[in-house]
Amino acid sequence: MADTTSLKKDVFIIFKDAVYQVVDFQHVNPGKGSAFIRTKLRNVQSGKVLDNTFKAGEAIELAELERKTVQYLYRDDSGFHFMDNETFEQLGISAELIGDKGGYLTEGQEVIVLFHEGSPLSVDLPKKLTLKVTEAMPAVKGDTASGNVKKEVTLETGMKIDVPLFIEQGDEVIINTESGLYVERAK
Numbered sequence: 001m002a003d004t005t006s007l008k009k010d011v012f013i014i015f016k017d018a019v020y021q022v023v024d025f026q027h028v029n030p031g032k033g034s035a036f037i038r039t040k041l042r043n044v045q046s047g048k049v050l051d052n053t054f055k056a057g058e059a060i061e062l063a064e065l066e067r068k069t070v071q072y073l074y075r076d077d078s079g080f081h082f083m084d085n086e087t088f089e090q091l092g093i094s095a096e097l098i099g100d101k102g103g104y105l106t107e108g109q110e111v112i113v114l115f116h117e118g119s120p121l122s123v124d125l126p127k128k129l130t131l132k133v134t135e136a137m138p139a140v141k142g143d144t145a146s147g148n149v150k151k152e153v154t155l156e157t158g159m160k161i162d163v164p165l166f167i168e169q170g171d172e173v174i175i176n177t178e179s180g181l182y183v184e185r186a187k
Contacts, residue, residue, distance in 0.1 A: 002062050004037045004054045009178075012044070012063035012114070012121060015052070019044045019063050019116055027056075044121055047096050066115040067124065072105045080105065080123075082113060093120045103159035104129050104177050125177045130186045131155040132172050139165040 035056035135154035172186035
């Protein structure tokens, strides 16, 4: 058994006899009274999100997860498809379970899939990924005078992010997968 200090984003817990993913959490320490943790929990099976408040130090049950390294193959209408690197079996995971993380997947990329009792729950991505810029508008002279020093580009996965003006089409950029923000240009 763990306690509420183990709660953070993307942790899976057993709550009300079901597996829930912590979507968001906030530690609150009011001036009077004891501290508590306000959370948004997503039911892995139904997809419903609920708000719950835990007392600080309250016991919670973490879901036992199995991790498997898989290779991302492709995406279609039914979801994302992966190949198990050990058994070479194909595995399909719905777009709802993958969520925003699907925007970081490129064909052939190896990722870790989290399983609970044989069912896939989520994809565990590295904290930083390098992706190629496929579309970038040219920087216009004088843009910096207005304080607007960022522009939107499209990455090889189809995802759009804001980057500094000097990034051009064909450049590779490093992205923080937790925040979705530009980190730096790859060397």
